[in-house]
Amino acid sequence: MQSVSTLPTSRPHPDRFLWAILIGIGALLAVAAVTLVLLRQPARDLPAGTPGATVQQFYQAMDARDYAAAYALLSDGMTDKPDEGTFMLNATQNNNPSSSERMVINRETITGDQAIVMVDITYFYNSGPFGGTGEYTSSEIFMLGHETDAWRITKLPYRYQPAPRP
Amino acid sequence: MQVARRIYLYLVSFISLQIVIMGAMSLGQLLITQGLSGQPGNLGNGDVLRMEFSSGTAALVVGTLAWAIHWGLAQRAVHPDRPGAVDERRSVLRALMLHGVLLVSTWNIFLALAQLVQSMLSALVDAGNGRAAMENSLRTLPVLIIYGCAAAYYWRVRATDTALVGERERVATIRRWYTYLALAGSLAVLVFASADLLRYLWDIVTSYNPPLSGTLISADSLTWIMARIGTGLAIWLFFWLPTQQQVAGSPAEQRALLRKVYGYGLTALAVGMTLVSLGLVLNDGLRLLLGSDPLAASGKTPLTAAGEGLATALAFGTLWAYQRWVLHTDATWLAAEPPRAATVRRLYHYLISAISLSALAGGVADLLYLLITFWLDRAAPTLVSLTTRSETISRDLTLVIVGLCVWVYQWRLLQRQATAPDAPAERQALPRRVYLYLALFASVLTVIGSVGWTLYQVLLTVGTPAQANLLHDLSRPLSAGLVAAVVLIYHLLVMRGDLQARPVVAVAAPEAALPSPAGAVPVLLFVASAAPPATIGALVRNALPAGSHVVAFPAPGLEPPAVDAWLRSQEPPPAPPVETPRGPRLTAGAQPVGAVS
Numbered sequence: 001m002q003s004v005s006t007l008p009t010s011r012p013h014p015d016r017f018l019w020a021i022l023i024g025i026g027a028l029l030a031v032a033a034v035t036l037v038l039l040r041q042p043a044r045d046l047p048a049g050t051p052g053a054t055v056q057q058f059y060q061a062m063d064a065r066d067y068a069a070a071y072a073l074l075s076d077g078m079t080d081k082p083d084e085g086t087f088m089l090n091a092t093q094n095n096n097p098s099s100s101e102r103m104v105i106n107r108e109t110i111t112g113d114q115a116i117v118m119v120d121i122t123y124f125y126n127s128g129p130f131g132g133t134g135e136y137t138s139s140e141i142f143m144l145g146h147e148t149d150a151w152r153i154t155k156l157p158y159r160y161q162p163a164p165r166p
Numbered sequence: 167m168q169v170a171r172r173i174y175l176y177l178v179s180f181i182s183l184q185i186v187i188m189g190a191m192s193l194g195q196l197l198i199t200q201g202l203s204g205q206p207g208n209l210g211n212g213d214v215l216r217m218e219f220s221s222g223t224a225a226l227v228v229g230t231l232a233w234a235i236h237w238g239l240a241q242r243a244v245h246p247d248r249p250g251a252v253d254e255r256r257s258v259l260r261a262l263m264l265h266g267v268l269l270v271s272t273w274n275i276f277l278a279l280a281q282l283v284q285s286m287l288s289a290l291v292d293a294g295n296g297r298a299a300m301e302n303s304l305r306t307l308p309v310l311i312i313y314g315c316a317a318a319y320y321w322r323v324r325a326t327d328t329a330l331v332g333e334r335e336r337v338a339t340i341r342r343w344y345t346y347l348a349l350a351g352s353l354a355v356l357v358f359a360s361a362d363l364l365r366y367l368w369d370i371v372t373s374y375n376p377p378l379s380g381t382l383i384s385a386d387s388l389t390w391i392m393a394r395i396g397t398g399l400a401i402w403l404f405f406w407l408p409t410q411q412q413v414a415g416s417p418a419e420q421r422a423l424l425r426k427v428y429g430y431g432l433t434a435l436a437v438g439m440t441l442v443s444l445g446l447v448l449n450d451g452l453r454l455l456l457g458s459d460p461l462a463a464s465g466k467t468p469l470t471a472a473g474e475g476l477a478t479a480l481a482f483g484t485l486w487a488y489q490r491w492v493l494h495t496d497a498t499w500l501a502a503e504p505p506r507a508a509t510v511r512r513l514y515h516y517l518i519s520a521i522s523l524s525a526l527a528g529g530v531a532d533l534l535y536l537l538i539t540f541w542l543d544r545a546a547p548t549l550v551s552l553t554t555r556s557e558t559i560s561r562d563l564t565l566v567i568v569g570l571c572v573w574v575y576q577w578r579l580l581q582r583q584a585t586a587p588d589a590p591a592e593r594q595a596l597p598r599r600v601y602l603y604l605a606l607f608a609s610v611l612t613v614i615g616s617v618g619w620t621l622y623q624v625l626l627t628v629g630t631p632a633q634a635n636l637l638h639d640l641s642r643p644l645s646a647g648l649v650a651a652v653v654l655i656y657h658l659l660v661m662r663g664d665l666q667a668r669p670v671v672a673v674a675a676p677e678a679a680l681p682s683p684a685g686a687v688p689v690l691l692f693v694a695s696a697a698p699p700a701t702i703g704a705l706v707r708n709a710l711p712a713g714s715h716v717v718a719f720p721a722p723g724l725e726p727p728a729v730d731a732w733l734r735s736q737e738p739p740p741a742p743p744v745e746t747p748r749g750p751r752l753t754a755g756a757q758p759v760g761a762v763s
Contacts, residue, residue, distance in 0.1 A: 104377050129355045
C-alpha cells in the first residue's frame with residue numbers, strides 16, 4: 001500500500017543564524033582569553049603600615065608556606081598565643097592554599113590602636129559540565145593592635161587557631 | 167527465541183565491553199601515575215598500587231574474554247553466509263547495543279576532552295603550573311584513547327550494517343535517539359557554560375575588588391568555562407551539521423517525531439531559563455524600589471546582580487531564538503504538518519500556557535490578599551509597613567507581570583490557531599482538552615476549598631460575639647476563590663465554544679450496503695490532510711465518474727501501516743490443497759465467496 005508522500009517545498013536555507021552565533025561565541029572566547037592573560041598578575045601590595053597590609057602579608061606567608069614569617073606577624077600580647085612549634089604544626093596540617101580561593105578585604109575598622117579587618121574568602125568550584133562554576137563566600141575576622149612600628153595580629157580567624165591544650 | 171538470544175548476546179557484549187574499558191583505563195592511569203612519579207615498575211610500593219594493578223588486570227582479562235566470545239557470536243550471526251544475517255543486521259536490539267556503546271563513549275570522550283582542553287589552557291596561561299597541567303592532560307589520554315577506539319569500531323560496525331541492509335524505521339529511530347541525545351547534551355553544556363562566562367566577565371567588569379593574595383582572577387574557573395564552551399561547541403557541531411544536511415534531503419528525517427521533541431524540548435528549556443532569569447532581575451528591581459535590599463546577603467551591587475541575570479537571559483534567549491528559527495525552517499519542508507508533530511507542538515504551547523497561567527493566578531490571588539489585609543490593617547494601631555512586605559509584593563508583582571505577558575502571548579496564538587476556519591483539528595486536539603480540563607480541575611478544587619473554608623469560619627462565629635479577625639482570616643481563601651472563579655468561568659466559556667464548534671461528520675451506518683453500479687470495486691483511499699473529512703469527500707466525489715459513491719470517515723491518529731495490516735488481516739486464508747475433484751466444474755458466472763461487485 002502506497003502512503004501519501006510529501007516533498008520538500010523549499011531549498012535549505014543558509015544557516016546565517018548559526019554563523020552569527022558561532023561568531024558571537026568566538027568573540028566571547030576571545031574576550032575571555034584576553035581577560036585571562038591580562039589579569040593573571042599577582043595581587044598588588046597594600047600600603048605598608050596599614051592593618052590590611054599586615055593581613056595581606058599573613059596570607060602571602062601562609063600561601064608560600066613560610067610559617068615562620070606568618071608567626072612573626074603575631075603580636076606578643078596575643079591572648080593564648082601558641083608557641084611557634086604548635087603554630088607551624090597546625091599550619092602544616094590544616095593549611096591548604098588553593099588557586100581557587102580569592103580573598104578580599106570587606107571592611108577595615110581602626111579605632112585608636114586597635115583594628116578589625118574582615119576578609120571575604122570566595123571559594124570557586126567546578127561542579128561538572130552542567131553545574132559549571134560555582135562559588136560561595138565566607139568571612140574571616142582579624143583583630144590587630146598597633147605596636148611600635150607596625151600592626152600585629154592579636155586574634156586570628158578560627159581556622160588558624162591551634163586546638164587548645166587540654 | 168531469536169529475541170531472547172539477541173537480548174542475551176548484546177547485553178552481555180555491552181556489559182563486558184564496559185568492563186574491558188574500565189580495566190584498560192585503570193591500567194592506563196596506573197602506568198601514567200607510575201611514569202609521572204619517577205618510579206616506573208615499582209608495583210610493590212604499597213598495597214594500593216598492588217590492588218589497582220590486580221583489579222585492572224582482572225577486569226581487562228575477564229572482560230576481554232567475555233566480550234570476545236559474545237561479540238564474536240553476534241558478528242558470526244551477521245556473516246553473509248549465515249541464514250538470517252540480513253534480519254540480524256536489521257534487528258532493533260543490535261542497533262540498541264551499537265548506539266548504547268556510542269552514547270556512553272561520546273559522553274566520556276566529551277568529559278575527557280573538556281578536561282584536556284582545560285589543562286592545556288592552564289599550562290598556556292600559567293607557566294609555573296605547567297607540570298600539574300601536563301599531568302592532568304596525560305591522565306585524560308587513557309579515556310580518550312580507549313573510548314575513542316571503542317567508538318570508532320562500533321561506528322564502523324554501524325556504518326557497515328547500514329550500507330549492507332539499509333535502515334528500517336525502528337533502527338532509524340534508535341539512531342535519532344543517539345544523535346539528538348548527543349545534540350541536547352552538548353548544546354546544554356555549551357549554553358550553560360556561555361551563561362557562566364558572561365556572568366563571570368560581567369562580575370570582573372562591575373564588581374572587581376583586588377585580592378589580598380594570589381592572582382587577580384581564578385584561572386581554574388575561567389579555563390574550565392572556556393573548555394566547556396569549546397568542547398561543547400565542537401561536539402554539537404560534529405552532530406548538528408551532518409544532521410541538518412541529512413534533514414534537508416530526507417522526508418523521513420523531516421517527519422521524524424524525535425526531531426520535534428528535541429526542538430520543542432530545548433525551546434522549553436530556553437524559555438524557562440530566560441524567563442526565570444528576567445523574572446529574578448525584575449524581582450530584585452521591585453524590591454529595591456519598595457525599599458528592601460535583596461542583595462544584602464550576597465554583597466553584590468545592583469548593577470552586578472542585574473547584569474548577571476541579564477547575562478543568563480542573553481545566553482538562553484539566544485538558544486530560544488535559534489530553536490524557533492530551526493522549528494520555523496523545519497515547518498517549511500513539509501506541505502502538511504504530520505499529526506504527531508502537531509501534537510508535540512501543541513503540548514509545548516499548552517504546557518507553557520498552563521505554567522504561566524498558574525504563575526499569573528497565584529500572583530494575582532496573593533496580591534489581592536495583600537490588598538485586603540492592607541485595607542483591613544489601615545485602622546489598626548500598628549501599621550504594617552510596605553517595606554516589611556516588599557519581598558512578597560515584589561514576588562507577586564513579578565509573577566503577575568511575567569505570567570501575564572507569557573500567558574496572553576501564548577493563549578492568543580493558540581486561540582487564533584484554534585478558531586481558524588481551516589484548522590478544526592486544533593480546536594479538538596487532545597493537548598487543548600487536557601489543558602482546559604486541568605484549568606477547570608484546579609480552579610474547581612480551589613473554589614470548593616475556599617468556599618468550604620469560608621463557610622466553616624462563618625458558621626463557627628454564629629451565636630458568638632463578632633470576631634474582629636474574621637475578615638482577616640477569610641481574606642486569603644476569598645482572594646484565592648475569586649481568582650479561581652474567574653479562571654473557571656473563562657475556561658468554561660472556551661470549552662463551550664470548542665464543543666459548539668465540533669464538526670458533525672456524516673458517517674455511514676456500518677451495516678448499510680453501499681449502492682454501487684455494476685462492476686464497482688471498493689477502494690480504500692488514505693488521505694492525510696488538514697481539510698475536514700466532508701471537504702475531502704466532496705473533492706474526491708467530484709473527481710470520480712458519475713454514480714460513484716464516496717464516504718469519508720475522520721480517522722485521527724491512523725497511519726498507513728495500520729491500515730495495511732488491517733487489510734491483510736481481512737484477506738481470506740489461502741485454501742488448503744485439495745485433490746482434483748471428479749465432480750461437475752463450476753458453471754460460468756458463478757463467483758467465489760468473498761467477491762464484491
